[in-house]
Amino acid sequence: MNGTNYELKRATALTRERAWEFLTRYNSDDFHLRHAETVEKTMRYFARELGFGCEEDYWGIVGLLHDIDFEKWPSEHCVRSQALLKELGVDDSINRAVASHGYAICTDIKPEHLMEKILYATDELTGLLGAVVLMYPSKSAQDLNLKSVKKKFKDKKFAAGCSREVIERGAEMLGWTLDELMERTIAAYQSFEK
Template sequence: MSEPEKTMTREAAWELLKTYNKDPFHLQHALTVEGVMRWFARDLGYGAEEDFWGIVGLLHDIDFEQYPDEHCIKAPELLKAGGAGEALIHAVCSHGYELTVEIKPEHPMEKVLYAADELTGLIWAVAIIRPSKSVQDMEVKSVKKKYKAANFAAGCSRPVIEKGTAMLGWELDTLIEKTILAMRSCEASVNAFMAETASS
């Protein structure tokens, strides 16, 4: 991605996120999507941009907690105030494509965010009802079964997931499998961080 984006450190991004987000659920989701985006960067051959992919994931819902009715509309203002560059802003806002904004995902990273964001929520919902409470032993078929139940995790938009999958040129099973692997890669660190935060 473009050079200016490197000026925002991960630490600065985290502080910016916490300025507008206090709910543990939203912070956990942000950390999860950060970890997922980092995994996808490595998996898809963009390892040199892993930090940028991760920061986009971390900040993707920056405006959702305080401005749910202006999601991806208020974000540019908040991100600019925090020193974000145009590529980061475009990437964050593109996951609201045809929902709240007309900013189309263009870079593979933006397409991954668009497709995987909603899916991480659904996979997490599947995980918490499993005996293990974890994605470590989860299989694609477990997610597919719940995916087909429209009343399960109804807030996780199947049409968005499917549109994002099509943007990537993948099969749905491929996206689910990769997203499970991505969530496995960061589950322990996210859980440990949230536990530490809760006890401090």
């Protein structure tokens, strides 16, 4: 059995239903739950898009759980999650991937797997896209375009909580230009948000 299949077998031992149960055990804020689902859908999109369709559930679960500790323990983000997920019996590869999205912010666990790099690069960016959509009179993701996203990206006061530094570092990790990351993430976002 090759590594990928083995990883998939272990990872899918955790169902989406069970992961959702874990998430809602520690999160009740609607904004956090919606963000978790947005990142989940983004991860699923990129798994398919980048040729990892057979690992789609695995990528999605990492997205769903990535901020599991943030609502209750914001000052221990990505550190508390490691103990918590271990306690819940969640697979080490999922645990590691979750912690790696805090690289150079709150952990020193570097994203290595392509899936981890996608999580790192799109977590903050999808937040920015959501804020840009709210600026449109239509409130429709279908109106998203690279030009307006770049304009808002440069305006540091706009959606100030979305770290531009993390987005740039994420693009760099992927070996993509910032424009490419934005264009592809806009396409992801439009695939599930109307």
